[in-house]
Amino acid sequence: MHGIILITGSTIQRAFLLALTDCPPDKIITDEMAKDDLMPIYYEPSELQACLNETNLIKYFSFFSQYAFTEQQLQVMKQKMDEIFPQGFPEPMLRNLGGFINEMTPEDVKKWNITSVETLTALLNMPPPDALVSAIWKSCATLDRGMEGIGKIAYLFSSFLFRTVDPPLDPSHCPQTTKDILYPKAKRAFSDRHNEFPFYFLKIEPYLGGAPQQDLTALSKNNVNMDINTFLGLRNDAVMVIEDVKNLLGKNLKDLKNFQGVEPIKGWIYKQKQSALDELGLGLQGGLPEGYIVLPQEPARRKRAALAFN
Template sequence: FYRPPCFSTMTPSPHLTCFLWIFRLSPSVLQGFICAAANEMETERFQQLAKAMKQKNVKLGEDQVSPHRVTLNGIPKDLDNYPKDMLLFLSPSDYAGTGSCQQYFSNIGEANIDLLPRDSPQRKQLLVEALACLEIPGTLVSEENAEILGHLVCDLGEEYIRSSSGSLLPQLNECESFVPSQEEAIRNVLSSGSTPFGPPSKWSASTLNELSGLFRLFDRDILQKIPQVCYKRASCCFLTCPRCECECPADKTITEEVVNDELMPIYYTPEELQACLQGVTLVEHLEQMANYAFTDQQLAVLKKKLDELYPSGYPEKIIPNLGAISSLVTINDIKKWNITSAATLAVLLSNEPPNEQVISWQLSAYLFIWISKGRRDASFYLPKSSLFCRMANSLDPSACPQSTKDILYPKAKQAFSDQRNQFPAYYNLIKPYLSGAPGEDLRALSKDNVNMDIGTFMSLKIDSVLNLTADDIKGLLGLNLQDLKKQQDNSPVKDWIRQQRQSELDKLGLGLTGGIPDGYISIPPKIESMKYMAFGFHQLLYCMS
């Protein structure tokens, strides 16, 4: 945790000192960094800081690219000097003083659009405005326009992918994920042979290299048409094998006898396992093979075989048999699992991978997935260490039912209690769990200049929000207070407005209406809070069996 000399009493201009100090830092240090003086900087100094972030090519988070401070005194005329990600939160009209809408969307195409949720209205509107700007009335997108759209191509519907044939492939190749309809459209386009690459039967290793980002979408029909020599060499390279000779040697064929030999690990290199072991064979003998003395590199091959066989997540029946392979599963792997049996959970909790750190987060992950799927309460088992809370952050606690959030918040608060007086560090840690926070804790945060974003505010419990005063909310939202107006028709904002005196609402200066006129008395509604009852482990097994 870096604390810059922002308020050194030895310097006449602490804000400038902070800025110059930050400018000398490397991008790796600047990433995620928030200067303690940033919120008190003059707008001009803050703008200089933002430009420094652009020059350093720092990867910023959503809460770091908000344009509120940069645009406080009006839209700058040199927006190209600011981080491209900031433009995601502005509009083409805001950019008009800097350049054309084509230039604006060209920058947007290079920005990290995943800072906006895929289904968010803001992200959808960006695509609509981009298509209008480029005057694309139908579903045919030219290569030139595809280059301008950049990452926005990842949001185009399947009709655009089909109509545009191969012109979108370079951009689609860079996308992190697709919806099923997009995947099917991409496969159809690739199979049609109408792209510059021609039909799959004519593809070369270099073709597969250019399409490496789409390799995971190839179905059996496409794979069977690709020349085998080309496919084997390319697929091996995609799997990052040290060498690309992927044919299984004749004397390395894996038979039933080989599988039943516990010395199997010494007979095969990781590359030979990759070439010779069939996924079906692994699944049939998983319980046995997962307990052989494979090296980490060999175990990685086994896991990759399972990943290829079950891209949507392992079926529950094989999860208890993962053995040593379980030490390699990631949080994203576990998120795909659908654990429905308490017996399976019991087996997972009893597994003992060799790495103690892996044990800690994996056990936490198993429990987190269990309760987030609406299973019986597992709070009895939740680790008390902050490791669980940091891990759960990656698993998105917002997906949990409210009763689970009510469990997670006090545990997170306890886990991070040693950093309670360190801001913004404490707020960034506790933020994912605030949807389970009581009103008194939110009131305490309102005094710490946390500048809560409106998305986090909208996720708060209604009964907690109703306990807040206008001053509390002003303190919580800080620079983001204006966003409250946009949510006045949505819960919990509308519920809170109805419980406030209009005179108090007027003090916020947002033009909020619907409060209680002076002289009237309001009887607040009764808010029922569901509480989870704690079960012992034997009770959990009994209830879910």
């Protein structure tokens, strides 16, 4: 029987599988192999490229993400993930990224559909590299906007990010309720260096949209030279007397002129005496003539009660 090759059904099946995947038969990712934490030493990057597929990648991803793959291996596996999930990774996979988090880019994060605080918690606990933090922050827009949801999100970021992100987060586009939650947490996080300027101001500046008037007045005594964009993001009820605004803006005071029609500057000008505004030498218009005062508006409920009484 020399020269005769016996071809069995299993031989044909294995040859067919090899032709489809180019995965060496002895490298096919079995259940036993996938759960072996020494798996990284058994595979060259090219073998992972050939042997990974949608089925085994999803089924065993929680194992793979914990293994000590080399940088080359991780890059190959990330490429395979992108091929399988071009529109973004499923949320269960996001909760188990593990070592793969360092292979992600801000462009990847834009594709993520983060719908739960649990997923956000898992991502922050990995933890992500600084380059991803801002993108993850923006992804919070898809989460629950109720007060409870906002509070959880704020807590997660305040506990993890205030000391680790450089440059810090930009919460300027967040709802005012979120800014009001973030500011006291940021203030507390940096409290041990609150007398160190400009360090303290540079750290706290992104969160000043939630600062009360008394804190801004205190900052104005430290020559912080706040830029006009930060000033525009302050709470409307936190505007200060002219002297405080002058000290707070410092060398940037001249920028008030260009934004005098924008809140909160517009409302602030309306409450100042025109003569005091003139002393700034900026040409600001719209202040109170001499002899006029601004009366606080009466709450609507009190007005209705007064009318009913009459």
